Amino acid sequence: MNIGEASNASGVSAKMIRYYEEIGLIRPMGRTGNNYRVYGEEEVHILRFIKRARNLGFSLEETETLLKLWQDKSRESAAVKEVATAHIGDLERRIAEMQGMVKTLKHLAHCCGGDNRPNCPILDDLAGDGAAAGDPQAPAARKKMKQNA
Template sequence: MTIGEAAAESGVSAKMIRYYEEAGLIPEAGRTASGYRIYGEADVHRLRFIRRARDLGFSVAEISELLDLWNDRSRRSADVKRLAQAHIDDLEQRIAKLRQMADTLQELADCCAGDHRPDCPILAGLESSTTNQAGTERST
Protein backbone atom coordinates (compact mmCIF):
# COMPACT_ATOMS: atom_id res chain seq x y z
CA MET A 1 0.00 0.00 0.00
CA THR A 2 1.05 3.60 -0.53
CA ILE A 3 2.05 5.97 2.24
CA GLY A 4 -1.38 7.61 2.05
CA GLU A 5 -3.10 4.26 2.48
CA ALA A 6 -0.78 3.31 5.34
CA ALA A 7 -1.52 6.66 6.96
CA ALA A 8 -5.27 6.09 6.67
CA GLU A 9 -5.00 2.52 8.01
CA SER A 10 -2.74 3.40 10.94
CA GLY A 11 -4.01 6.83 11.93
CA VAL A 12 -0.48 8.24 11.53
CA SER A 13 0.04 11.08 9.06
CA ALA A 14 2.26 10.55 6.03
CA LYS A 15 4.61 13.24 7.37
CA MET A 16 4.98 11.35 10.67
CA ILE A 17 5.49 8.04 8.85
CA ARG A 18 8.43 9.59 7.00
CA TYR A 19 9.74 10.98 10.31
CA TYR A 20 9.43 7.60 12.07
CA GLU A 21 11.28 6.00 9.17
CA GLU A 22 14.04 8.60 9.44
CA ALA A 23 14.18 8.13 13.23
CA GLY A 24 14.51 4.36 12.80
CA LEU A 25 11.22 3.43 14.45
CA ILE A 26 10.04 1.73 11.28
CA PRO A 27 12.20 0.04 8.68
CA GLU A 28 12.97 1.87 5.48
CA ALA A 29 10.04 1.37 3.14
CA GLY A 30 10.33 -0.56 -0.06
CA ARG A 31 9.97 1.47 -3.22
CA THR A 32 8.05 1.03 -6.43
CA ALA A 33 9.83 1.38 -9.76
CA SER A 34 8.72 5.00 -9.80
CA GLY A 35 10.14 5.62 -6.30
CA TYR A 36 6.95 5.62 -4.24
CA ARG A 37 7.14 4.13 -0.75
CA ILE A 38 5.21 0.91 -0.26
CA TYR A 39 4.06 -0.53 3.07
CA GLY A 40 2.65 -3.84 4.22
CA GLU A 41 0.30 -4.90 7.01
CA ALA A 42 3.25 -5.45 9.38
CA ASP A 43 4.27 -1.82 8.86
CA VAL A 44 0.74 -0.63 9.60
CA HIS A 45 0.65 -2.78 12.74
CA ARG A 46 3.95 -1.24 13.87
CA LEU A 47 2.67 2.26 13.09
CA ARG A 48 -0.44 1.63 15.22
CA PHE A 49 1.83 0.51 18.07
CA ILE A 50 3.88 3.70 17.72
CA ARG A 51 0.76 5.88 17.54
CA ARG A 52 -0.64 4.32 20.72
CA ALA A 53 2.69 4.79 22.52
CA ARG A 54 2.80 8.44 21.39
CA ASP A 55 -0.79 8.91 22.58
CA LEU A 56 0.41 7.75 26.00
CA GLY A 57 3.19 10.34 25.92
CA PHE A 58 6.22 8.12 25.35
CA SER A 59 9.18 9.84 23.70
CA VAL A 60 10.72 8.59 20.46
CA ALA A 61 13.63 7.11 22.44
CA GLU A 62 11.24 5.32 24.79
CA ILE A 63 9.22 4.03 21.85
CA SER A 64 12.39 2.69 20.30
CA GLU A 65 13.08 0.79 23.50
CA LEU A 66 9.47 -0.45 23.64
CA LEU A 67 9.72 -1.63 20.04
CA ASP A 68 12.93 -3.50 20.84
CA LEU A 69 11.16 -5.21 23.73
CA TRP A 70 8.06 -5.87 21.63
CA ASN A 71 10.18 -7.58 18.98
CA ASP A 72 12.23 -9.59 21.51
CA ARG A 73 10.31 -12.77 22.31
CA SER A 74 12.88 -13.60 25.03
CA ARG A 75 12.14 -10.32 26.82
CA ARG A 76 11.23 -10.16 30.46
CA SER A 77 7.95 -8.46 31.26
CA ALA A 78 9.80 -6.83 34.17
CA ASP A 79 11.80 -4.83 31.63
CA VAL A 80 8.62 -3.56 29.99
CA LYS A 81 7.07 -2.76 33.36
CA ARG A 82 10.21 -0.87 34.43
CA LEU A 83 9.99 1.33 31.35
CA ALA A 84 6.25 1.91 31.84
CA GLN A 85 6.70 2.71 35.53
CA ALA A 86 9.48 5.20 34.79
CA HIS A 87 7.14 6.91 32.33
CA ILE A 88 4.32 6.94 34.88
CA ASP A 89 6.66 8.54 37.43
CA ASP A 90 7.65 11.19 34.89
CA LEU A 91 3.99 11.89 34.07
CA GLU A 92 3.14 12.21 37.77
CA GLN A 93 5.97 14.74 38.24
CA ARG A 94 4.75 16.73 35.24
CA ILE A 95 1.18 16.65 36.56
CA ALA A 96 2.35 17.90 39.97
CA LYS A 97 4.31 20.72 38.31
CA LEU A 98 1.29 21.69 36.20
CA ARG A 99 -0.96 21.60 39.29
CA GLN A 100 1.48 23.89 41.11
CA MET A 101 1.52 26.28 38.13
CA ALA A 102 -2.28 26.33 37.97
CA ASP A 103 -2.57 26.90 41.72
CA THR A 104 -0.11 29.80 41.62
CA LEU A 105 -1.86 31.39 38.67
CA GLN A 106 -5.24 30.89 40.37
CA GLU A 107 -3.93 32.67 43.49
CA LEU A 108 -2.83 35.60 41.33
CA ALA A 109 -6.12 35.67 39.45
CA ASP A 110 -8.09 35.57 42.71
CA CYS A 111 -6.22 38.70 43.85
CA CYS A 112 -7.13 40.60 40.70
CA ALA A 113 -10.26 42.77 40.80
CA GLY A 114 -10.56 42.60 37.04
CA ASP A 115 -11.89 46.12 36.90
CA HIS A 116 -11.00 49.32 35.05
CA ARG A 117 -8.01 50.20 37.27
CA PRO A 118 -4.50 49.62 35.89
CA ASP A 119 -3.25 47.89 39.07
CA CYS A 120 -2.92 44.20 38.31
CA PRO A 121 -1.77 41.66 40.91
CA ILE A 122 -1.25 39.10 38.16
CA LEU A 123 1.33 41.25 36.37
CA ALA A 124 2.87 42.28 39.69
CA GLY A 125 3.14 38.64 40.70
CA LEU A 126 4.81 37.72 37.43
CA GLU A 127 7.18 40.66 37.77
CA SER A 128 8.28 39.71 41.30
CA SER A 129 8.54 35.93 40.93
CA THR A 130 11.45 34.03 42.44
CA THR A 131 12.61 30.46 42.05
CA ASN A 132 11.61 28.08 44.84
CA GLN A 133 13.43 24.93 45.99
CA ALA A 134 11.71 22.76 43.35
CA GLY A 135 13.22 24.96 40.63
CA THR A 136 9.85 26.37 39.60
CA GLU A 137 8.94 29.98 39.84
CA ARG A 138 6.69 31.10 42.64
CA SER A 139 5.18 34.48 43.39
CA THR A 140 6.68 36.38 46.32
Protein backbone atom coordinates in the same frame (compact mmCIF):
# COMPACT_ATOMS: atom_id res chain seq x y z
CA MET B 1 -0.31 -0.17 0.05
CA ASN B 2 1.11 3.30 -0.57
CA ILE B 3 2.18 5.65 2.17
CA GLY B 4 -1.10 7.58 2.11
CA GLU B 5 -3.11 4.46 2.70
CA ALA B 6 -0.75 3.32 5.42
CA SER B 7 -1.19 6.73 6.96
CA ASN B 8 -4.96 6.46 6.90
CA ALA B 9 -4.85 2.95 8.25
CA SER B 10 -2.49 3.80 11.08
CA GLY B 11 -3.32 7.36 12.00
CA VAL B 12 0.30 8.41 11.47
CA SER B 13 0.85 11.17 8.95
CA ALA B 14 2.83 10.34 5.81
CA LYS B 15 5.34 12.96 6.84
CA MET B 16 5.91 11.21 10.14
CA ILE B 17 6.12 7.79 8.56
CA ARG B 18 8.97 9.00 6.38
CA TYR B 19 10.57 10.65 9.37
CA TYR B 20 10.35 7.49 11.46
CA GLU B 21 12.04 5.65 8.66
CA GLU B 22 14.73 8.31 8.41
CA ILE B 23 15.62 8.14 12.10
CA GLY B 24 15.59 4.36 12.05
CA LEU B 25 12.50 3.85 14.17
CA ILE B 26 11.06 1.69 11.41
CA ARG B 27 12.92 -0.23 8.74
CA PRO B 28 13.26 1.37 5.29
CA MET B 29 10.37 0.16 3.21
CA GLY B 30 10.61 -1.61 -0.08
CA ARG B 31 9.87 0.45 -3.15
CA THR B 32 7.90 -0.22 -6.24
CA GLY B 33 9.31 0.55 -9.67
CA ASN B 34 8.02 4.09 -9.39
CA ASN B 35 9.99 4.58 -6.17
CA TYR B 36 6.87 4.59 -4.02
CA ARG B 37 7.18 3.02 -0.58
CA VAL B 38 5.10 -0.14 -0.15
CA TYR B 39 3.43 -1.09 3.12
CA GLY B 40 1.75 -4.23 4.33
CA GLU B 41 -0.44 -5.09 7.28
CA GLU B 42 2.54 -5.69 9.50
CA GLU B 43 3.94 -2.22 8.92
CA VAL B 44 0.56 -0.70 9.63
CA HIS B 45 0.43 -2.64 12.85
CA ILE B 46 3.82 -1.27 13.84
CA LEU B 47 2.73 2.25 12.97
CA ARG B 48 -0.37 1.86 15.10
CA PHE B 49 1.81 0.65 17.94
CA ILE B 50 3.94 3.76 17.60
CA LYS B 51 0.88 5.96 17.40
CA ARG B 52 -0.55 4.46 20.54
CA ALA B 53 2.72 4.83 22.41
CA ARG B 54 2.92 8.47 21.36
CA ASN B 55 -0.66 8.99 22.49
CA LEU B 56 0.40 7.74 25.90
CA GLY B 57 3.14 10.33 25.95
CA PHE B 58 6.13 8.11 25.35
CA SER B 59 9.00 9.83 23.58
CA LEU B 60 10.18 8.41 20.28
CA GLU B 61 13.19 7.02 22.08
CA GLU B 62 11.02 5.23 24.63
CA THR B 63 8.76 4.13 21.83
CA GLU B 64 11.71 2.59 20.07
CA THR B 65 12.60 0.68 23.21
CA LEU B 66 9.04 -0.56 23.58
CA LEU B 67 8.91 -1.49 19.93
CA LYS B 68 12.04 -3.58 20.26
CA LEU B 69 10.68 -5.26 23.35
CA TRP B 70 7.46 -5.96 21.54
CA GLN B 71 9.32 -7.62 18.72
CA ASP B 72 11.58 -9.52 21.08
CA LYS B 73 9.59 -12.62 21.90
CA SER B 74 11.96 -13.51 24.72
CA ARG B 75 11.70 -10.16 26.51
CA GLU B 76 11.07 -9.98 30.22
CA SER B 77 7.94 -8.08 31.08
CA ALA B 78 9.91 -6.38 33.85
CA ALA B 79 11.79 -4.41 31.20
CA VAL B 80 8.56 -3.15 29.72
CA LYS B 81 7.15 -2.30 33.10
CA GLU B 82 10.28 -0.37 33.95
CA VAL B 83 9.91 1.86 30.91
CA ALA B 84 6.26 2.42 31.70
CA THR B 85 6.91 3.14 35.36
CA ALA B 86 9.64 5.63 34.59
CA HIS B 87 7.31 7.38 32.20
CA ILE B 88 4.56 7.49 34.79
CA GLY B 89 6.99 9.10 37.19
CA ASP B 90 7.97 11.62 34.58
CA LEU B 91 4.36 12.48 33.85
CA GLU B 92 3.53 12.81 37.51
CA ARG B 93 6.44 15.14 38.04
CA ARG B 94 5.30 17.34 35.20
CA ILE B 95 1.72 17.22 36.38
CA ALA B 96 2.75 18.27 39.88
CA GLU B 97 4.79 21.11 38.45
CA MET B 98 1.90 22.37 36.40
CA GLN B 99 -0.50 21.96 39.28
CA GLY B 100 1.76 24.19 41.33
CA MET B 101 1.55 26.81 38.61
CA VAL B 102 -2.20 26.50 38.44
CA LYS B 103 -2.52 26.84 42.16
CA THR B 104 -0.47 30.03 42.24
CA LEU B 105 -2.16 31.43 39.19
CA LYS B 106 -5.64 30.73 40.49
CA HIS B 107 -4.82 32.45 43.72
CA LEU B 108 -3.48 35.48 41.90
CA ALA B 109 -6.35 35.56 39.45
CA HIS B 110 -8.77 35.31 42.32
CA CYS B 111 -7.16 38.33 43.95
CA CYS B 112 -7.27 40.33 40.72
CA GLY B 113 -10.22 42.61 40.20
CA GLY B 114 -10.35 41.96 36.48
CA ASP B 115 -11.91 45.35 35.92
CA ASN B 116 -10.92 48.56 34.19
CA ARG B 117 -8.57 49.68 36.94
CA PRO B 118 -4.83 49.25 36.48
CA ASN B 119 -4.09 47.87 39.92
CA CYS B 120 -3.28 44.16 39.58
CA PRO B 121 -1.91 41.61 42.04
CA ILE B 122 -0.88 39.30 39.22
CA LEU B 123 1.56 41.83 37.87
CA ASP B 124 2.62 42.69 41.39
CA ASP B 125 3.55 39.09 41.95
CA LEU B 126 5.44 38.80 38.67
CA ALA B 127 7.28 41.98 39.54
CA GLY B 128 8.33 40.35 42.79
CA ASP B 129 6.44 42.78 44.99
CA GLY B 130 5.11 39.99 47.14
CA ALA B 131 7.03 36.97 48.38
CA ALA B 132 7.52 35.17 45.12
CA ALA B 133 7.33 31.40 45.22
CA GLY B 134 9.70 29.87 42.73
CA ASP B 135 13.24 28.59 42.71
CA PRO B 136 15.44 31.52 43.61
CA GLN B 137 18.21 29.78 41.73
CA ALA B 138 20.66 31.44 39.42
CA PRO B 139 20.96 29.26 36.34
CA ALA B 140 24.43 29.60 34.91
CA ALA B 141 27.55 27.84 36.08
CA ARG B 142 28.55 30.73 38.29
CA LYS B 143 31.84 29.16 39.22
CA LYS B 144 33.89 32.20 40.00
CA MET B 145 32.19 35.41 38.93
CA LYS B 146 34.24 38.46 39.60
CA GLN B 147 32.09 40.21 42.22
CA ASN B 148 33.28 43.66 41.17
CA ALA B 149 29.93 45.30 41.45
